[in-house]
Amino acid sequence: MNKAQPHLHACLECDLLVNMPDAISHRTNVHCPRCNHSIAMGHNNAKQYVLATSFTALILMVVACTFSFISFSSNEQIRTINLLQTFTELYTQEYYFVAVLVFSFILLLPTLYLTSVCLIILSTFRGFEIVPSVGLGKLMSYILPWSMAEVFLIGVLVALIKVTSMADISLEPSFWAYVIFAPLFTHIVSVIDSHRLWDWIEQAGACSHG
Amino acid sequence: MHVHMVNSIKPKTAANSGLVNCLVCHQLAPIAATHCQRCNTALSSRVKNSVQISLSLLVTAILLYIPANIYPIMSTELLGKTTQSTIIGGIVLFLEHGSYFVAAVILIASVIVPIAKMFALAWLCYCATRADGIKQYELTQLYRVTEFIGKWSMVDVFVVAILVALIQLGEIMSIKVGFAATAFAVVVIMTMVSAHQFDTRILWDRVDQE
Ligand SMILES: [Zn+2]
Numbered sequence: 001m002n003k004a005q006p007h008l009h010a011c012l013e014c015d016l017l018v019n020m021p022d023a024i025s026h027r028t029n030v031h032c033p034r035c036n037h038s039i040a041m042g043h044n045n046a047k048q049y050v051l052a053t054s055f056t057a058l059i060l061m062v063v064a065c066t067f068s069f070i071s072f073s074s075n076e077q078i079r080t081i082n083l084l085q086t087f088t089e090l091y092t093q094e095y096y097f098v099a100v101l102v103f104s105f106i107l108l109l110p111t112l113y114l115t116s117v118c119l120i121i122l123s124t125f126r127g128f129e130i131v132p133s134v135g136l137g138k139l140m141s142y143i144l145p146w147s148m149a150e151v152f153l154i155g156v157l158v159a160l161i162k163v164t165s166m167a168d169i170s171l172e173p174s175f176w177a178y179v180i181f182a183p184l185f186t187h188i189v190s191v192i193d194s195h196r197l198w199d200w201i202e203q204a205g206a207c208s209h210g
Numbered sequence: 211m212h213v214h215m216v217n218s219i220k221p222k223t224a225a226n227s228g229l230v231n232c233l234v235c236h237q238l239a240p241i242a243a244t245h246c247q248r249c250n251t252a253l254s255s256r257v258k259n260s261v262q263i264s265l266s267l268l269v270t271a272i273l274l275y276i277p278a279n280i281y282p283i284m285s286t287e288l289l290g291k292t293t294q295s296t297i298i299g300g301i302v303l304f305l306e307h308g309s310y311f312v313a314a315v316i317l318i319a320s321v322i323v324p325i326a327k328m329f330a331l332a333w334l335c336y337c338a339t340r341a342d343g344i345k346q347y348e349l350t351q352l353y354r355v356t357e358f359i360g361k362w363s364m365v366d367v368f369v370v371a372i373l374v375a376l377i378q379l380g381e382i383m384s385i386k387v388g389f390a391a392t393a394f395a396v397v398v399i400m401t402m403v404s405a406h407q408f409d410t411r412i413l414w415d416r417v418d419q420e
Pocket residue numbers: 011012013014015016032033034035036037
């Protein structure tokens with residue numbers, strides 16, 4: 001059961017006060033009656049589910065950073081790149097700003113987001129906080145709009161279509177890891193609604209202080 | 211408007227019930243509170259100077275969109291010959307080569323989406339300052355679309371990042387990033403922050419006051 005305490009909630013987009021139901025059934029959304037903003041989504045086993053999927057996604061990210069990403073051959077010359085080179089190459093061409101952006105959007109921020117949610121959930125189980133959960137929750141709300149894993153994936157596909165006409169391309173393990181990572185990340189984000197997340201953070205805080 | 215007033219009772223919002231909503235953790239607090247009890251974020255009933263901030267960021271974005279289109283986004287060196295291409299130039303090139311799909315993706319992500327987003331934000335800011343009847347529901351929907359499509363404009367920057375990393379075969383074929391990549395990335399960030407700063411609740415305040 002997903003227990004949401006009966007309490008008032010103000011819609012983020014129109015400020016209407018909404019009485020949150022006691023329980024939200026699995027995979028159904030609570031919408032604002034006035035502006036239709038999605039306020040909360042029910043999930044029967046959100047904590048374990050989010051922890052498991054986030055952990056999987058983190059492993060995929062490690063895989064994506066470890067192996068080679070794409071290799072490209074033309075006129076008997078072969079060049080193989082890994083994921084990190086998509087921004088280190090920009091860095092060596094002295095486009096530091098764009099390099100930092102690409103690094104943050106595709107790698108750093110999604111990883112931080114997943115690590116934060118894992119730490120929060122683990123704190124609710126273990127009864128102590130390694131990193132203060134409230135800080136992690138705030139961090140998550142700030143970085144979410146800037147996580148662009150799925151956008152990067154589309155970028156990769158477009159780039160591949162561009163180059164297939166001029167050279168031979170082979171897709172390496174790290175590419176496939178990212179192909180799974182990006183949609184999984186989007187899915188995890190859709191399951192963590194802020195309502196539930198802050199319930200966990202309160203639980204984590206209560207465990208460690210009480 | 212009159213019919214509306216007679217048929218409906220005044221909607222209860224956080225603001226007219228003496229409450230303020232925390233934008234980070236979504237907990238309600240008394241309107242006099244300066245900081246959220248749970249996450250210590252500074253509280254304010256509406257985002258202060260929301261329209262002015264959105265508009266100034268929007269103007270910055272529009273101004274930067276000019277160099278983003280004038281300067282080359284990348285330069286290709288093929289057997290000693292260097293060709294520079296702008297965003298639009300790149301699209302034209304792909305059309306000439308018959309790669310309609312790539313041309314369409316770049317056209318949508320780099321031209322249509324940013325321009326549509328700028329128009330949408332300008333329209334939202336204009337409506338928010340207008341005194342008489344506005345369509346809150348439709349405008350809120352427009353805002354949601356604007357917010358959702360925001361990061362997808364980054365596709366072109368990612369495509370360039372991948373091409374630059376991948377195509378480095380020295381004299382035979384290599385790609386260098388151009389200044390427009392930086393300008394365009396800033397345009398996307400500015401429009402994203404501008405959308406984020408826009409407070410849709412001020413649209414609904416008009417209904418609540420009638
Ligand atoms: Zn609402």
